[in-house]
Amino acid sequence: MSGRIPHVVRRVGVVVGRTWVYVLIWAGLALLIAAAGIRFFWGRISVGQMLLNLVSVEIDGGGGAIVWMGVLGIGVVPLLITVGIALWQSSRRRERRRNGDDTRPRRPQWIMRTVSTALVAAVVVGGTTAFATTVGVGDYLRATNSEYDLGDYYVEPTVTSSERKRNLVLIYLESGEATLADDQLFEKDAFVPLKEVTKASDGWQSVDGLQQYQGGGWTMAGLTSTQCGVPLKGLGSAAGSGASDELSGDVDTYLGGATCLGDVLDEHGYHNVFLGGANASFAAKDDFLGSHGYSEIKDLSDWRAAGEPEKNFRSDWGLSDERLMAHAKDEIDELHAEAERTGRPFNLSVLTLDTHEPVHVYDYCTVDTEDEVTSVFSCSMTQVAGFVEHMEEKGYLDDTAVVIMGDHLKHMSAGDAFHEQLDDHDNRTIFNRIWIPGEDENSTLRPRVDQLNMYPTILEAAGLTLADHAAGLGVSAFASDVPAGSAQAMEPDPYAELLDSHSPQFYAEAWAGEDAAR
Structure with a gap:
């Protein structure tokens, strides 16, 4: 019984680790596609514009086509790709188990793991970097350290006369x-x-x-x-x-x-x-x-x-x-x-x-x-x-x-x-x-x-x-x-x-x- 506990813990660790890898792949792809979409439709924007504008797009009369492209490109496509990768990996593992792992040379396994790790890292780092650059995360963070405050310069408008007020278009x-x-x-x-x-x-x-x-x-x-x-x-x-x-x-x-x-x-x-x-x-x-x-x-x-x-x-x-x-x-x-x-x-x-x-x-x-x-x-x-x-x-x-x-x-x-x-x-x-x-x-x-x-x-x-x-x-x-x-x-x-x-x-x-x- 005591010998099974480490085995169960190891299996749980493997499952959790693989899950995190797939989450990172999904996040990296989503950020990469989001960055590409923003660049195509709006160019380089700010964090403020993203938070104020992109989250309030209207399906009807407010960039409706962009909404559906966003749902498909950022929500569906990265998920499908990630699921596809997971299914492919699962299929390869089952095939290896059927053929017997012990007959497989160790060196190629390490090469594959290294390549896989590098690809995952590239997707995550590339997606994060592309998105951060596109929405100006660096500028946003630098602005947090500014010594200036608008409140020191803001002037409440004081109307001293309205005798000549007129219509306005x-x-x-x-x-x-x-x-x-x-x-x-x-x-x-x-x-x-x-x-x-x-x-x-x-x-x-x-x-x-x-x-x-x-x-x-x-x-x-x-x-x-x-x-x-x-x-x-x-x-x-x-x-x-x-x-x-x-x-x-x-x-x-x-x-x-x-x-x-x-x-x-x-x-x-x-x-x-x-x-x-x-x-x-x-x-x-x-x-x-x-x-x-x-x-x-x-x-x-x-x-x-x-x-x-x-x-x-x-x-x-x-x-x-x-x-x-x-x-x-x-x-x-x-x-x-x-x-x-x-x-x-x-x-x-x-x-x-x-x-x-x-x-x-x-x-x-x-x-x-x-x-x-x-x-x-x-x-x-x-x-x-x-x-x-x-x-x-x-x-x-x-x-x-x-x-x-x-x-x-x-x-x-x-x-x-x-x-x-x-x-x-x-x-x-x-x-x-x-x-x-x-x-x-x-x-x-x-x-x-x-x-x-x-x-x-x-x-x-x-x-x-x-x-x-x-x-x-x-x-x-x-x-x-x-x-x-x-x-x-x-x-x-x-x-x-x-x-x-x-x-x-x-x-x-x-x-x-x-x-x-x-």
Whole structure:
């Protein structure tokens, strides 16, 4: 009996050891395939983007095809490969037992074990390294040691006057990178239709060289940076702070402790409305907007309920920009009429989607370039231009400010177009246009500011006067000088480190719904 115990223990150890080997193989394959998928669809991303975006993909109207490819590629394929390897190994062991292990030379067994161990190690190390590099784990870990904290620079917006408040239209252009207007790099300037209706000679202004903030690069980062004035970081950034203990997995607001654009406008009587062609639940966009003063959010489900025919939708995202802008025209007609009747101003925010890659060519768009992405961009800008013309024809530009800007630079993932033109480009900027009724067309905006500065810029475009022109980490582009002590007065390297910093206390309070300023 005593002789059987060591034998049983050894067998259990062998089974446990083999199980761990197969778990490591599965994990290595899953990480390797995940890294390849992320690189293909999004390029190199951050840990924050992965946690905030990839975990909230929607099957319907939020990258649905990617969901199924992710389930198949990351969930099913590594499991099938691992099971296949396990069955093959089991079959070989049974065959050896039938043929007799004692007749097999010892040296080849050691060679096979060494090769097998090396292959398993290669899969595990390769998969882990590829995934860590793809999502910037190294950058994330380095940021934990930063001495900077956003809370030391965050400015709660203080409105000193709202006597000149006006209606606001805010249009986000999906992947609206100004570099795409260079007809020396591309087949044509895709922004020509929009440029024609937003000429400087007619009074439109722009921030020369608008920068994507460091660490940004996806839609929710674009929305929160330009509407809250802070980099978008998830609950993970709150780890290590005392306030993080109060956070649970079911936070019921989205950065509820930060005061954002919709909050300020709502406080000053605005009716905030958002229109988007995709599912607003994707990346918790609806939670963000609902947490910050938007009382109406219209998305994919609303357009379907309105009877839009299926040909007007793309299966992976949603409604075409042609139809979205048609609904935007109807919406602004109603909002403007209501504002004239009640005296209550409005904020209409719109997010396009046609230019989200992989691009889809709707029936309304004629492809006249070799690369269809260029034509799709041009077609989308034509629809936005038509909306601007509608506002001008109706006389809305007499009392309504308009801010048009890209939500981020164009993605440069492995599956996207324009690598040759953009990969090594040293001056990639975001397209933008600003209209202020009655504004001096000779005035200039502070150049080369980043997206965080657009938050106070938009508030001032709406006619609200801000103390020190400041909100969040930003200073309005309408201000020629930056206040001393502002984050915008920092040198480039410390400023970059500030934006990268985890700032655990700040984000713990922001996500807990507390006042993030201190």
